Amino acid sequence: KRRIWRCTSRGSARVKAAEDWKGDLYMFKGLKGLFGGKEKAVVGAPVSGRAIPMSQVNDPTFSQEILGKGVAIIPDKGRIVAPIDGTVTMVFDTKHAISMQGESGVELIIHVGIDTVELKGQYFTALVNAGAQVSKGTPLLEFDMEKIKAAGYDVVTPVIVCNTPNFPDMTVKSGMDVREGDTVIELN
16 A cells, blocks of 8 residues: 655645555554454353353243344342443333443343343333443342242343354353353453
């Protein structure tokens, strides 16, 4: 790519074309990746419990990963925390689900339970609003797990990467007990 330089009437100040700066930035990022400089972005567990593969969730929307790939957690308490640093993009009116966008560009949905939308917000308390900037570990949502179960609903909590194609080498960790913040998804 050829460099474009221009002189100004005030002297010999040289101005590099914006396209060249962009090209240099991409080249630098590529070199950084070749030499191991790229950090993996991670998604932490938004709730403590047992991490299971999405294929074990009793709902085809999640088990067939129609919304995206991810992991599900069988919670052992009724609190959801931010699994990443980022922005809360939506708190569903029924408070059973929250979506976020991370600084790495990842787009997540945290969905508490199966068919819990039918509860119309009963037993759920949102602790943040859409637009909130949050850090990993910030409490987002509380729910009364026992009352939800007593009403006949499964509380398994899928954590879905909605823009899965942007992370072709994503690694999901399941088959283990996790605490809030433990890495459950690595994004590459």
